[in-house]
Amino acid sequence: MERWSGRVALVTGASAGIGAAVAYQLQDHGVNVVAVARRVEKIEEAVTSARNEAKSRGRYHETKATPGKLYPKKCDVAKEEDILDLFKWIKETLGGVDILVNNAGVGRDTGITGAPTEDWKVMLDVNVLGLSICTREAVQNMRSRGVDDGHIVHISSIAGHRVARHDSAMYCATKHAVMALTEGLRKDFVEHKSNMKVTCVSPGVVKTEFFKNLPKFKDEFSKLPGLNSEDVADAVLYAIGTPPHVQIHEIIIKPVGEQF
Numbered sequence: 001m002e003r004w005s006g007r008v009a010l011v012t013g014a015s016a017g018i019g020a021a022v023a024y025q026l027q028d029h030g031v032n033v034v035a036v037a038r039r040v041e042k043i044e045e046a047v048t049s050a051r052n053e054a055k056s057r058g059r060y061h062e063t064k065a066t067p068g069k070l071y072p073k074k075c076d077v078a079k080e081e082d083i084l085d086l087f088k089w090i091k092e093t094l095g096g097v098d099i100l101v102n103n104a105g106v107g108r109d110t111g112i113t114g115a116p117t118e119d120w121k122v123m124l125d126v127n128v129l130g131l132s133i134c135t136r137e138a139v140q141n142m143r144s145r146g147v148d149d150g151h152i153v154h155i156s157s158i159a160g161h162r163v164a165r166h167d168s169a170m171y172c173a174t175k176h177a178v179m180a181l182t183e184g185l186r187k188d189f190v191e192h193k194s195n196m197k198v199t200c201v202s203p204g205v206v207k208t209e210f211f212k213n214l215p216k217f218k219d220e221f222s223k224l225p226g227l228n229s230e231d232v233a234d235a236v237l238y239a240i241g242t243p244p245h246v247q248i249h250e251i252i253i254k255p256v257g258e259q260f
Contacts, residue, residue, distance in 0.1 A: 001241045003149075005030030005065055010097045012077055012134060013154030015039040018155060020046035021054070021229035022236050023070065029237070031099065034090055040074035054230040077104045077130030078122065088138040096145050099199050099240060100120030100138040102131040103155040111167040120170050127174035132181060139185075139196070148195045151240050152185060154178050154191065155232070156202045173200075186249060197245035197247045199239040200222065203232045204254035225255040 009026050013019040015037035023035040024047045035043050047070060054060040073089065076081045090097055106126045108119040135152055142150040160175030174251060182200040189196050207226040232253060239248040 001029040001031075001065070001235065002136050003201075004099065004240065006032065006039075006068070007098040008032050008034065008090070008094050008096065009038065009099035009101065010086075010134070010138065011032045011101045012036050012075070012130075012162050013102060013155075014072075015042040015046050017050075018203070018206060018229045018232045019101070019103040019180060020050040021233035022103060024051040024054075025061075025230070025233045025237050026077045026099070026101075027068045027070050028061075028063050028065065029066050030063075032068040032071070032094065034071045034073055034086075034094070034097070036073045036075040036086060037104070038074065038076045039048045040072050043072035044070065044219060053228075057228065057230075057237075060226070070113055077134060078125040080129075080133055083130065083133050083137060088211075093227045094148070096141040098142070098147060099151050099153070100134060100250075101132055101153045101236060102153065104130060105155065105157075107168075107171045109167055110170060112169045115170065119170055123171055123174050128177045128181075130179070131178065135181070135185065142196065147184050150245060152196070152198045153236055153239065154182055154198070154200045155236075156182075156200050157200050158204045158254065158258075160200075163253070182249070186247075195244060197239075199236075199251065201232060201235050201239070201253065203227055204258045206232060224259065225257040227253065227255045 001172050009031045013021045014023045014035035023033050027033045037043055075086045104126055106123055110119040155180040159172040159173045160179045163172045165171055185198045205224050205226040219260055235251045235253050
């Protein structure tokens with residue numbers, strides 16, 4: 001991770017859970033982190049809380065790096081104008097991004113035969129379009145600066161590999177799309193003879209507030225084995241920390257005993 005010290009990472013969905021854990025780990029390894037979410041007022045507290053929770057579980061990794069700076073910023077990745085404004089600020093203030101972690105995601109417990117269109121739209125806008133716009137802007141920024149060792153990380157889901165139940169079909173469809181976009185980006189880098197990397201991390205059940213918007217699933221999932229946020233963040237840093245000639249294209253990470 002030493003080569004990333006002093007460089008800039010953008011982490012979306014950083015006001016809780018996996019995003020907050022990724023943000024603190026990158027920051028503690030010397031990376032300057034632009035941490036974004038709709039609830040900007042919660043970001044600093046969430047990042048500190050994620051770090052403290054990892055310490056309480058004996059999962060905190062001490063580093064010798066000088067901590068990077070944390071830049072909490074408000075951004076709704078469902079709104080293209082928010083994303084474009086964010087990248088304009090990053091360019092003007094920090095020069096650009098070297099790492100992008102597309103973590104922001106939403107789910108709704110709706111299937112495909114009786115669901116309201118709005119539930120589908122919010123998932124597609126965040127999980128697919130928002131991710132794609134952030135990726136486009138990050139890659140264009142890197143190329144304009146001559147950065148050829150950047151890293152894009154998509155936080156997907158085990159739902160991107162299978163459809164566990166009919167009433168999660170549209171959510172699963174968005175995560176299957178992330179898999180296709182990951183491979184498409186890899187081939188884009190190959191076509192451009194670029195050394196940039198892309199990694200897709202697909203966790204199983206993670207103990208975060210994600211399920212609070214899924215009333216049908218909330219009680220069920222609370223009884224299942226689950227990962228902690230730092231487990232997923234560890235996987236992200238493993239991928240980012242590989243040597244320049246090594247690309248970790250896909251990581252599936254599950255809790256022991258997961259049923260899916």
